[in-house]
Amino acid sequence: MTERLTALLSLLAQDSYKPLDELAQKMSLSTKTVRGLLDDLDGQLSGHGARIERKRGLGYRLDVEDTDKFQTLFVAPAERTPGDSRERVSYLVEHFLRNETYVKMDTLCDNLYVSRKTLTADLRQVEAYFSTFHLSIERKPHYGMKLTGDEFQKRHCMADYLEKRSRNTPASVRPRNPQEYQIAQCLISLLENEDYHITDVGLNSLVMHIVVALERIRSGQYITLREEEYQRWSAGAAYDLARRCAERVTALTGVAFPEEEIRYLGCT
Numbered sequence: 001m002t003e004r005l006t007a008l009l010s011l012l013a014q015d016s017y018k019p020l021d022e023l024a025q026k027m028s029l030s031t032k033t034v035r036g037l038l039d040d041l042d043g044q045l046s047g048h049g050a051r052i053e054r055k056r057g058l059g060y061r062l063d064v065e066d067t068d069k070f071q072t073l074f075v076a077p078a079e080r081t082p083g084d085s086r087e088r089v090s091y092l093v094e095h096f097l098r099n100e101t102y103v104k105m106d107t108l109c110d111n112l113y114v115s116r117k118t119l120t121a122d123l124r125q126v127e128a129y130f131s132t133f134h135l136s137i138e139r140k141p142h143y144g145m146k147l148t149g150d151e152f153q154k155r156h157c158m159a160d161y162l163e164k165r166s167r168n169t170p171a172s173v174r175p176r177n178p179q180e181y182q183i184a185q186c187l188i189s190l191l192e193n194e195d196y197h198i199t200d201v202g203l204n205s206l207v208m209h210i211v212v213a214l215e216r217i218r219s220g221q222y223i224t225l226r227e228e229e230y231q232r233w234s235a236g237a238a239y240d241l242a243r244r245c246a247e248r249v250t251a252l253t254g255v256a257f258p259e260e261e262i263r264y265l266g267c268t
Contacts, residue, residue, distance in 0.1 A: 005037060005041050007220055008037050008041055010100055010219045011023055011220045015061075017058035018061065020035065023060070026220050038060060048070050049065050049066025049067070049068070050062060050070045051065070067143065068104065070101075081112065082112060085121070085125070088112055089122050089129075090165070095108075096130070096137065097147065098215075099146070100146065100219075102144035104144035130147065130157065133153045133160075135147055135154060136149060151222070151224065152264070154216075155223070155264075159208040159211075159212050162212070163204065179211065179214075180208075180211055183207050183210055183252065184203065187248070190245060194241065214249070225260050236266075238267070239262070239266045242266030243262050
């Protein structure tokens with residue numbers, strides 16, 4: 001599934017209709033383009049137990065007819081099946097952070113080749129990690145589980161996870177990420193021009209937060225700031241630098257940073 005279709009799917013809901021113009025606005029696309037994407041998405045969902053339902057005057061919603069088939073879109077087996085509890089916990093953390101839909105225990109057991117008892121023990125570790133960011137795994141009968149919590153905390157958790165994964169993976173086997181490298185080089189150039197000094201650890205943390213922000217913006221998951229936070233992060237050197245960073249990253253990736261995203265970047 002393409003990036004655009006994934007982003008569109010994340011905006012649709014099962015319990016309410018979304019007007020076409022609202023979807024177009026959130027994706028920064030024309031209604032004609034989004035209508036074509038909805039047709040493409042409907043075609044891809046047809047083989048996965050779901051479809052896009054349209055109702056005149058209301059809009060579009062996701063209709064899932066076979067939950068197990070639908071979940072195969074999101075829970076693909078790992079390239080290499082996690083071999084121990086530590087690897088399974090890492091797999092589960094990444095799954096819950098990157099997917100907004102429910103997943104059933106049996107689906108995870110099938111993909112990890114473990115029993116429900118083993119998975120339950122791994123999930124306790126996953127939930128303990130999420131709790132440090134005030135996040136929790138919601139369980140809904142007949143639907144499964146998904147991660148819930150504040151978007152701000154989700155992003156901090158994602159950045160923390162990526163940083164730890166990077167530190168704990170030997171460079172010789174670490175996958176090369178061209179986007180992270182390009183963003184890092186872009187920021188280094190900007191910070192040098194601004195005569196702004198930053199440690200390697202600080203730069204890596206900033207890159208990870210930007211990578212997370214890009215992923216969330218692309219999928220339509222935006223930061224919402226309270227009024228006092230909006231005002232507090234609206235001025236000063238940190239805000240000015242964040243705005244320039246966002247401009248450089250937008251020029252590099254083509255992803256626009258809304259004002260609240262710039263202010264969030266200034267506080268990271």
